[in-house]
Each structure stands twice: as structure tokens, then as C-alpha cells.
Amino acid sequence: MQSIRTFFYCLKQGIRSIFHNGMFSLASIGTITASLFILGLFFFVTLNVRHVMEGAEQNVGVTVLFEEDCPQEKIEAIGAAIEKRAEVADVVFISAEQAWETYKAEHLNEELAATFGDDNPLEDSASFKVYLNDASMQDVLVRYIETLDGVRKVNAMDGVAESFEGMSRMITVVSVAIILVLVAVAVFLIRMTVSIGISVRKEEISIMNLIGATDFFVRFPFVVEGIILGICGAAVPLGILYLIYGKVISYLSGEFGSVFRKLTFLNETQVFSILIPLLLGIGILIGWFGSATTARRQLRKISLRE
Amino acid sequence: MAGAYDLQKDLRNIQAPVIRFEQVTKEYQKGVHAINDITFSINKGEFVFIVGSSGSGKSTLIRLMLREILPTKGKVFVAGRELSRLRRHQISKYRRSIGVVFQDFRLLKDRNAYENVAFAQRVVETPPGDIKRNVPRMLSLVGLSEKYKAFPSELSGGEQQRVALARALINNPMILLADEPTGNLDPKNSQEIMHLLEEINRRGTTVVVVTHNHEIVDMMQKRVITLRNGRIISDEEKGGYVYAKY
Numbered sequence: 113m114q115s116i117r118t119f120f121y122c123l124k125q126g127i128r129s130i131f132h133n134g135m136f137s138l139a140s141i142g143t144i145t146a147s148l149f150i151l152g153l154f155f156f157v158t159l160n161v162r163h164v165m166e167g168a169e170q171n172v173g174v175t176v177l178f179e180e181d182c183p184q185e186k187i188e189a190i191g192a193a194i195e196k197r198a199e200v201a202d203v204v205f206i207s208a209e210q211a212w213e214t215y216k217a218e219h220l221n222e223e224l225a226a227t228f229g230d231d232n233p234l235e236d237s238a239s240f241k242v243y244l245n246d247a248s249m250q251d252v253l254v255r256y257i258e259t260l261d262g263v264r265k266v267n268a269m270d271g272v273a274e275s276f277e278g279m280s281r282m283i284t285v286v287s288v289a290i291i292l293v294l295v296a297v298a299v300f301l302i303r304m305t306v307s308i309g310i311s312v313r314k315e316e317i318s319i320m321n322l323i324g325a326t327d328f329f330v331r332f333p334f335v336v337e338g339i340i341l342g343i344c345g346a347a348v349p350l351g352i353l354y355l356i357y358g359k360v361i362s363y364l365s366g367e368f369g370s371v372f373r374k375l376t377f378l379n380e381t382q383v384f385s386i387l388i389p390l391l392l393g394i395g396i397l398i399g400w401f402g403s404a405t406t407a408r409r410q411l412r413k414i415s416l417r418e
Numbered sequence: 419m420a421g422a423y424d425l426q427k428d429l430r431n432i433q434a435p436v437i438r439f440e441q442v443t444k445e446y447q448k449g450v451h452a453i454n455d456i457t458f459s460i461n462k463g464e465f466v467f468i469v470g471s472s473g474s475g476k477s478t479l480i481r482l483m484l485r486e487i488l489p490t491k492g493k494v495f496v497a498g499r500e501l502s503r504l505r506r507h508q509i510s511k512y513r514r515s516i517g518v519v520f521q522d523f524r525l526l527k528d529r530n531a532y533e534n535v536a537f538a539q540r541v542v543e544t545p546p547g548d549i550k551r552n553v554p555r556m557l558s559l560v561g562l563s564e565k566y567k568a569f570p571s572e573l574s575g576g577e578q579q580r581v582a583l584a585r586a587l588i589n590n591p592m593i594l595l596a597d598e599p600t601g602n603l604d605p606k607n608s609q610e611i612m613h614l615l616e617e618i619n620r621r622g623t624t625v626v627v628v629t630h631n632h633e634i635v636d637m638m639q640k641r642v643i644t645l646r647n648g649r650i651i652s653d654e655e656k657g658g659y660v661y662a663k664y
Contacts (some may be wrong), residue, residue: 118543319524322484323589324514325541327506 118329126336129309136305137341143301144345144398147294148391152353154287155387156360160377161279173204174250175267176240176257186262187238193260194242199249204241211237295398302341302402306334310410317414331407338403339396346395350388357383435459435495436593436624437483442492444478444648452478454648455492460626462592465619467635468628470645476628479645480597483626484518485509496593514542517586517594517623521601523578525570531557531581532566538585556584560614576607583614587623594618596627600634608634 130137176194178187187205195203206214212234216225242257244250250268257266310317320330361377437460444452453475460466470476481487482494485501494501496512504512525534532553539549557566560580570578579599586594596615600608612634619625629635635642644652 117546121540315524316526319526319537320541321510322513322518322524323538323541323585324510324512326510329541329543 118332122329122332122336125333126340129313129333129337130340132312133305133308136301136308140298140301140305140341141345141348143294143298144342144395145348147291147298148346148395149349149352150287150294151291151394152349152387152391154283154291155390156353156357156383157283158287159383159386161283163376163378174242174244174254174257176242176263177236177265177267178238179262179264180236182262182264187240190257190260190262191240194240194253194257197253197256199244199246199253200242201245202243204243206239206241208232208235208238211239295394298345298398299402302338302399303406305341306338306403306406307410309334309337310407310414314414317411321414327411330411331404334407335400335403338399338401340399341403342395342397342399343392344395345398346391350384350391353387354380354384436462436464436497437626438493438495439479439482440493440495442482442489442494444475444482444487445490451648453482453645456645456648456650457492458643458650458653460624463619463622463624465616465625465638465640466627467638467640467642468626468645469630469632469635469642471630473647474645475648476630476645477597478648480518480595480626480628483593483595484516485512514589515591515593517589517591519579519582519586519594519596519599521598523570523575523582523602525578525581525585527570530567530569531562531573531584534570534581535584535588538588542589544589552588553584556588557581559587560584574607575602576604576610579603579607579611580614583611583618587618591623593624593626596625596629598629598631599627600629600631605633609637612638 176190178190191203191205194200209232212232215234216228242253244253254266254268257263317330358380361379365377439456439458442456443454446452456475456479468476468479478487482489482501483496485504488502496516499512501512526537529537535553535556536549539552544552554563554566557563560583562577562580562584565573565577568577570581573581579602583599594615599611599615603611608631615625615627616638639656641656642652642654643650644654
């Protein structure tokens with residue numbers, strides 16, 4: 113009961129102090145907002161790049177074409193040899209007829225397709241589509257398949273995984289650098305806000321020390337102040353990001369529908385179920401760290417204890 | 419609980435001196451002694467004046483008793499506990515058993531008399547119901563029942579010191595330390611404050627008053643410890659300023 117009362121007393125004092133130091137509080141919230149907003153954007157991009165990469169990894173397959181007039185037994189032996197590999201998730205045989213039907217459906221209109229009649233220009237294009245469970249093993253697999261007897265050609269999409277990873281790494285490095293700078297500024301501003309709060313209440317604090325207030329009782333309102341600033345600094349960008357995320361995704365899907373035809377983005381629920389606790393956690397951490405360390409140092413000075 | 423500090427309990431049970439300085443020296447700067455090799459004791463229920471000119475070391479004694487500072491040499495005991503051995507978390511509990519008033523009152527200017535006194539109880543986490551009962555009783559004891567809504571700026575020096583006294587006493591301290599309590603008061607108010615301190619002492623609180631107000635010291639005829647240049651030059655059982663030859 114006593115600790116609940118003390119908690120609410122400290123909460124009240126912390127809120128009072130936020131309004132008392134209005135401009136510094138606003139600056140602190142603004143800086144945390146800016147850093148967490150960038151963090152949120154970085155998070156959107158990274159998460160979606162990863163999502164797309166996973167999709168790409170699953171969909172990007174290696175195509176194995178056979179030598180002309182390769183007998184069916186040899187084709188089956190090639191398939192069996194490939195299936196045994198650990199990095200192989202699935203091997204699908206695509207006959208020449210299936211290849212032609214797929215090509216017609218994807219690239220030709222009905223009129224043009226009809227001009228071919230019963231001809232199959234892809235007569236020698238029966239193949240295995242090999243799907244990997246680990247895209248990074250693609251080169252190893254390709255080298256292996258090329259050694260198999262009866263294999264004419266192996267088609268692989270070079271560098272897909274690498275380019276996605278490279279892009280993701282670059283975004284990460286740039287974003288982390290910006291976020292670190294902004295977090296440092298946010299911590300500095302919180303420290304300034306708390307320092308001002310302490311200097312304004314210096315007399316009160318020295319009286320509290322003399323009449324037997326515990327360290328917790330003196331310090332906690334400032335920590336509460338910092339944490340509230342952190343929460344506000346996280347809530348504002350979360351609100352903004354929530355408003356823009358759906359719009360950006362539907363804009364990208366609509367405007368660049370043809371480009372992104374095969375790509376899908378994460379929906380709001382998938383993204384925000386991680387982003388909300390992440391940003392709130394970081395906001396609270398920034399607020400707590402900035403205020404607790406400052407309050408500790410400043411209050412020690414006031415207490416005059418040796 | 420092992421190591422828990424309960425001064426109130428220690429004070430109730432103590433037979434030995436309630437405050438004891440043993441060969442205490444305090445240097446703020448190397449070679450400059452604020453107090454030098456001081457030894458004295460104060461018994462439970464005593465009323466003691468500590469007198470001397472400015473720079474004689476009076477306030478240093480108060481700060482040592484409050485455990486605001488530590489001695490450079492020697493030991494300070496309160497209720498049998500050596501203060502330098504108190505752990506950080508024990509200091510706040512220790513101070514709850516000591517009331518303190520200052521020459522400049524140290525009241526919170528943005529709070530009225532009632533709130534200033536209640537603040538001392540809130541700080542030590544007293545339940546609100548108890549605060550509502552205790553504060554009017556204490557304001558009545560110091561004669562300020564009618565002015566509980568007044569802010570410090572609306573009170574005279576004497577009245578502000580009464581509020582400070584009420585704040586110092588609200589948590590029922592066993593020791594009251596008063597650092598120049600009449601320093602900013604006229605003779606009439608000074609006398610009234612002293613009578614209040616005497617009344618508080620009669621109720622069992624050990625009172626230590628640091629002052630250079632010789633009229634008050636002469637009037638009260640209490641024990642007087644006189645300091646000069648950081649040393650005790652006299653300790654009179656029922657002394658006065660004149661007897662201290664200061």
C-alpha cells in the first residue's frame with residue numbers, strides 16, 4: 113500500500129516536472145521521436161527486404177537442361193542424384209510441353225500462340241527445376257550438377273541473394289549510424305531536462321535529504337519523468353508510422369504493380385506486432401538511462417554526503 | 419532484520435550518552451581544522467547550547483551529527499552507533515530520528531505552512547490519514563493553527579521558524595538540532611522560540627542549539643559548550659554566555 117502510494121506520488125511529481133520544463137521536455141520528445149521514426153522506417157525496409165528475400169530464396173530455382181536426345185533413364189538418374197543433395201529442397205520435372213504452355217501463358221497472347229499450332233519451339237527444353245533450402249549454396253550445387261553426365265546447361269540467377277543481402281546491410285549500417293547519433297542527442301536532452309528539474313528543486317531536495325527521504329524517493333520522480341518522455345517519444349513516431357505504412361504499401365503495390373508483381377509486403381499486423389514493443393522498449397530505455405544516470409550524479413552533489 | 423537501523427529503538431533503550439564525540443577532528447582543507455580533537459557527550463533528554471563566534475566550528479558539529487560530513491579523525495556516536503559506519507541506505511533512516519532547524523528556516527516557498535509540515539511526513543511515507551491528524555496538532559503546538567494556509571512570504575520570521583520547528587518535530591525525533599534558530603529573529607520572537615524548544619525538551623527530546631545569541635544563552639541557564647578555533651574551551655553544566663568568557 114505504502115509503495116503504491118509512493119509510486120503515485122513520484123508519478124505525479126514526474127509529470128509535474130515535465131510541464132515545468134516544457135521546452136526541454138518537448139525537445140527531448142522531439143529528438144526521441146526523430147530517432148525512433150528513422151528506426152521505424154529502417155525496420156520497415158529491413159523487415160520487408162528480408163520477407164522478399166525469403167520469398168525470392170524459395171522461388172529462385174536452378175534450371176537443369178539436358179543434352180539433346182537424353183534418354184529418360186539418364187534424366188531420372190540426374191534427378192535422383194540432385195535430390196540426394198542436402199541443400200536441395202525440391203526437384204520438379206518440367207516436360208517440354210509444360211515449358212511451352214507456361215511460356216505461352218506468360219509471354220504470348222492467345223492469337224500469337226495460336227499461330228504456332230501444334231509446334232513446340234521448346235521441344236528440347238525439358239528440365240528439372242531445383243529449389244534450394246539455402247540460397248547461399250546455389251553455386252556449390254550448380255558446380256555439382258554441371259559435372260553430371262547428360263546435363264547440357266544449368267541456369268541460375270546469379271547474385272540474387274547477394275544483392276538483397278548487400279542492400280539490406282547497407283540500409284542497416286546507414287540507419288544504425290543515424291540512429292546512434294539521434295539516440296545520443298536524445299539522451300543528452302533528457303539529461304538536460306532532468307538537470308534543470310533538479311536545479312529548480314534543489315532546495316526541496318536538500319530538505320528531503322535532511323529529513324530522511326530515501327534515495328529512491330528523491331530520485332524516482334526524475335526517473336519517472338525520463339521514462340514518460342521516452343514513452344511519448346516512442347508513441348508519436350508509432351502513430352505516424354502506423355498512418356503511413358498502409359498507404360505506402362498500397363501505393364507501391366498500385367503504382368508499381370507490374371514491377372512488384374511477384375513481391376509481397378508484410379501487412380500492418382505483422383510489422384506493428386514487433387515494432388510497437390520494440391520502439392516503446394527503446395524509448396523507455398533511453399528515458400530511463402538518461403534520467404537515472406543524471407539524477408544519480410546531480411543528487412549526489414546536492415546530498416553532500418561523503 | 420540483520421543490520422537494520424532503528425535509532426528510535428536504540429534511543430529508548432540507551433543508557434550511555436545519546437551523542438558522543440571522541441577526539442573528533444574535521445579538516446575541510448589540508449592543515450585547516452574546522453574542529454580539532456573534540457571530545458564531549460550529550461545525555462538523553464539534555465538541553466545543550468553550543469556557542470562560539472563564526473568559524474569556531476559550531477556548524478561543523480551539526481553537520482557531523484546529521485551525517486552530512488564525516489570526521490577526518492575520531493568517531494561520532496549517536497545512540498551508540500558510529501555514524502561513519504552507517505551504510506548509505508541507513509543514513510535516511512537515521513535522519514528520520516533527528517529533527518533539524520536552520521537560521522534561514524529552509525521552507526518551501528511555493529507551499530503553505532500546512533504543506534511544508536506535511537511534506538516532512540510525506541517524505542517519510544506516512545499514510546495520508548495520519549498526516550491529516552498530525553499536522554494540525556503540530557501547528558497548534560507551535561501556535562500557528564490559524565495560519566496554516568499562509569505561505570512563507572506571508573509569515574513573519576518568528577512564524578516561519580515555528581513552521582520549521584513544526585516540520586522538524588512532526589516525525590517525533592528523539593534529538594532536535596537547531597542551527598542558529600534565532601539568528602534572523604527579534605528578541606521577542608527569539609524568546610518565544612526558546613520557550614518552545616524548552617517545552618519540546620520537557621517532553622523528552624534531546625535538544626542541541628548552536629547559537630551566538632548570548633542573551634538567550636544567559637536567560638536559559640542550560641548546559642553550554644563553548645568553542646574557539648575548533649576546540650572546546652569550556653563546558654558548563656548551567657552556564658551562560660558571560661561565564662564562557664567569550
